Amino acid sequence: MWNEICAKIFTEVTYKLEDENIRYFVLRNYKKLPEGNDAKDVDIVIDPKHIKKADAIVREAYSNNDLEYYEECVFDKLRCTHGMSWNQKIGIHIDLICGYRVRGYEIFDFDELYQYVEKYKGFYVLGDYMDGMMLLIYKIFGYKKPLLKDKYREEIYDAYVKYKDEFISETIRLFGRELSVRIIEDISEKNFDDIIKCNKQITKKLKKYAKKKNRFKAFKGHIHFLWQKFEHVILCYRKYKKVIAILGPDGVGKSTFIDELMRQLNTYYVSYPEDRKINLLHFRPNVFPNLGEVGEKTKVMKQDTDFTNPHRSKPANPISSFFRIGYYTLDYIIGWQKVVRADVQNDRITMFDRYSYDFIVDPHRSKLKLPKWLRKVFVRLTPQPGIVFILEADADTIYSRKKELSREEIERQLEEYKLLAKSNKRFVMINAERKPYEMADEASKNILEKYAK
Template sequence: MKVLTDNKLDYEIIWKKIHSDIFSKYILKLNESKIRYFILRNFETLPDKNTSKDVDIIIEPKSYKEAFTILLDVLKEYKISNYRVVKYERVHCCFGISIEKNFSIHIDLIEGYLSKGFEVFSFDMLYEQTIEYKNFKVLNETYDAIMLLYYKVIGTKQLKQQYQDKINFTYKIYNKEINKVLAATLGNKMSRLIIKALSNQDFATIIKNANVLSKVSKQRVLIRKPFKTTNRIVQFLCEKIYRILYCPRKYQNFISVQGADGTGKSTFIDGLVKAIAFYNVSEESKSHIYHHRPKLLPNLGAAGEKAGVMKEDTDFTNPHRAKPAGFISSFIRMTYYWLDYVIGVPIKLRKDVQFDRFTIYDRYIYDFLVDPYRSRINLPYWLRKLFTKLVIQPRIVFVLLTDAETIYKRKQELTIDEINRQLGEFKKLAETNKRFVIIDASKKPEEIVEDAMKILIDKFTLQIK
């Protein structure tokens, strides 16, 4: 929900009636379809409230296409306009988004419990341990605690206090049943360690041994089902190589924000980060902000000072304080910074793609076209433009523009003539490149963030038809 406080737009993720209605309708449709499924953890307050940001639904393997089609039909029924799906192995993270309704919902459709190709618990085994809860299926108390232990400790190497309390409470009642499952999946030696820790409520030992727990359980799966497990491991690795190493453009949530000093880039980016988190039902860490360059290579001034050949100039109040360098020196400087983009951007992008983060550059290589003197570069425009073309391009470049007088009132680092010159250069860039989008920076911050989010949703999501 978007809330206006102190003339700023705050985005608060709240499970509202429309979320409850969509979830309830989806469960009803799943029940009618006869697709086997169950809700994994944090189900106690559903459908009226959700103590988590998302809902995890384990579905029968190979039923995703039908389950997802039903979900889209329900979203369409409630006039949700857009959707987005992010896939990790058998996990399909599905987002329903509507900027008109100030709405976002996150439902994970998970085709069985699989971790990096290893299936410790088959779907059929887990489904046999389900019970009816309200009008949907959930795991019984024994297996709910076991899956919390495996899913969180093996998957995330941590266990929140609320999960520790739940496991501890369940273990006191069903310790014999839980011990039996631990022995079957971990073997005698490792299961004894975990059983002792559970008996003593020593979750620190369990978390400390998370890697060993993961290794032992996976080894036993490989021994039990060598061919099927090997095939799944290969599929997992191929998918990971394709997503992260090859890193196709469709996975890159890559944005740049350009504008003269004083147009409000920092305020705009702060608001954009909050909006991205809201519409992706996530934290603000969903976005990763970089300033101008990847900075895999240090500033030349810092490198020179470290080498003892010069003192770094750290006075940033006057961007044009230093004289431009000569042609050869400028070419070396431009090549050095260009290499930072060529090497650094793919590395940073791959890391962000791995976690489905938004990559946001507060200024990008285009600054060398518009304001080369900031970096003491004195090269022909065509040569600087060639350098900018030989790097990975953002999918969207937001250009913040307003009149020079307004910018000068906000920040007096540049003259009005220089601001007007830069505004002209930014306009020229925007008119000749379709990935550039002009944003009216004279509007209120919350308005320009909303304008930008409409463009992002249109670019990075699909319409529900």
């Protein structure tokens, strides 16, 4: 993902920071910079007094290198910046950190860390000793289930071996003699799993240290962290949500399109599939189980698990249909609050493969036998995605790809989708007779236009 343009941007940012006399340093994973990058992003710790100026420098570097889109997520002391270019098909991720805190608690302030800065290939980095100490602290502190990668374990061990006296002295100062003896012994034996098991004790000791160091600052920082989390996830989550839905008849190529779209978005956001930057859901949030599953558990009916034919079952009677659509609508309303808020908290994109609009276009799939106007009422009750892509192709083309539906049914659904697309600007028609890359490329541009600046 890292290329010559990314290298140029990084160099421009670091040179400009130095020209403006802004103290900074790059935090770990810098060995191959600027030409290469072992990580997905670059972490730059900035003197807190100049964070706004540093932010402007990064934006300017993105603009100077023709990155059309900019997205920033600010939380506590972290500014997560993304520069993206649809024209150049690239993305770069630079995190600006103006204070290294965990849940508002600060162990080392910027001035303390800056004492250990050294120059490397023309830019400033944190020295090996403090880098190892930071890894030991911040990869465990505050986590319920800490995850310490193998390369981080090696870096901690190497720092301990190289700076043994300093390492021992600092752990005693932070954790107290009893706990530090256990930690040092485990590090010397590379027994990091036992250190991870002590995460609650480590967190408790570090909180105590932060409070002792500056009780008011620790209290203020923790309250600020809690307020930002409340504001981000509870009060203003609509401001941060990114929700997309994909619609189209069976056989139009939704699955292939979604795979390619996710690949392209991961490129722009500099993510790997395992990072789960995109949370893909099928039809609904699914906080409630399928009605067939409920019926089987209560021994009222046997669940139909033949999914090869979407119209395999007869529609339910009107009363049962009303209960069914109400049940699914409730799942959308409650599930949206749970799923989308969680995705906002983790800075993820929420993507639906099909959505409640199927109640209008394809009621047979959900076994609904209700008037269209009533189905529309229930759809209006469901939360609406920011962008809805509708894939369209010639009915004969779709039928030749997948014969799960009759040609007449495909034609009918296509007409319904066209009517739906005219009802609101959130709907975007995508010509599905093109290559998946071309379809996803058009969709990616729409997403960047919607959610990036």
